Amino acid sequence: MAIREAVLTLRGKETYDGAGVRLLRVFGHAEAGRFDPFLLLDAFGSDDPALYLPGFPMHPHRGIETVTYLLEGSVRHGDSLGSGGLIGPGDLQWMSAGSGIIHEEMPQESPRGVHGLQLWVNLPGKEKMRQPAYRGASAAEVPVVPTGSGSVRVLAGEWGGARGPVVGVARSPSYLDVSLDPGAAITLDAPYGRTAFFYVLEGAASTGSSPDARGAGDCVLLGHGDEVRLVAGPLGARLVIAHAPPIGEPIAWGGPIVMNTRAELDQAFRELDEGTFIRRRS
Ligand code: FE2
Numbered sequence: 001m002a003i004r005e006a007v008l009t010l011r012g013k014e015t016y017d018g019a020g021v022r023l024l025r026v027f028g029h030a031e032a033g034r035f036d037p038f039l040l041l042d043a044f045g046s047d048d049p050a051l052y053l054p055g056f057p058m059h060p061h062r063g064i065e066t067v068t069y070l071l072e073g074s075v076r077h078g079d080s081l082g083s084g085g086l087i088g089p090g091d092l093q094w095m096s097a098g099s100g101i102i103h104e105e106m107p108q109e110s111p112r113g114v115h116g117l118q119l120w121v122n123l124p125g126k127e128k129m130r131q132p133a134y135r136g137a138s139a140a141e142v143p144v145v146p147t148g149s150g151s152v153r154v155l156a157g158e159w160g161g162a163r164g165p166v167v168g169v170a171r172s173p174s175y176l177d178v179s180l181d182p183g184a185a186i187t188l189d190a191p192y193g194r195t196a197f198f199y200v201l202e203g204a205a206s207t208g209s210s211p212d213a214r215g216a217g218d219c220v221l222l223g224h225g226d227e228v229r230l231v232a233g234p235l236g237a238r239l240v241i242a243h244a245p246p247i248g249e250p251i252a253w254g255g256p257i258v259m260n261t262r263a264e265l266d267q268a269f270r271e272l273d274e275g276t277f278i279r280r281r282s
């Protein structure tokens with residue numbers, strides 16, 4: 001057994017995306033490749049409606065999966081597959097853009113604001129042009145495993161005998177929402193060869209052999225090993241942790257479209273101009 005140590009700690013950078021939604025970009029283009037197969041993590045939202053109501057109007061994606069985990073408030077969504085509806089706290093959306101999808105994500109006015117996470121998972125070249133797919137899971141479908149000194153919500157992958165509701169996605173990631181009581185410790189499997197990171201939502205936690213606590217808004221990329229050890233601070237901790245095998249292919253990144261080559265990006269934007277971006281379903 002080898003405990004993974006922290007190799008990089010990032011703080012989200014405040015930015016605005018979509019039509020003017022405040023968010024913290026935790027990692028993204030600037031770190032391209034370091035979190036492979038994860039491309040981007042945004043902590044979006046605000047308590048101020050002016051900073052979330054503009055939303056993310058219709059925009060395309062190709063070559064990636066976008067994973068939205070809503071923590072607070074509600075978001076109305078709709079896409080070119082005909083999927084649509086309202087998601088609420090604890091709900092999960094796993095959208096495999098594949099060859100192309102056009103969608104919108106519009107936060108609704110909510111008493112406690114709108115807060116959530118959006119994670120992008122890259123697709124390997126041979127799956128970038130596969131048929132798009134939308135999968136939604138309500139909070140009630142996400143298993144919650146008590147640990148004795150906290151709980152683990154299993155968003156994807158398996159933990160403690162429970163299996164997350166989203167299966168059949170490209171990189172078979174593990175994605176867990178971990179809550180720890182003050183001072184509580186937990187050890188999680190994160191097998192060799194997989195890229196692993198965690199992002200602190202509330203409180204603070206230390207990891208590996210370091211006594212230094214990471215607080216809310218910190219993202220930690222973990223080094224080699226097969227286990228992650230987390231110890232909550234005096235106020236407890238809530239964090240998400242994800243791991244998946246890297247893809248190891250070139251990344252050609254054009255905003256919401258991520259391919260392997262510049263030529264593939266050019267083709268995608270040409271198809272958007274020509275109105276041929278969305279493939280007909282056979
Ligand atoms: Fe999107």
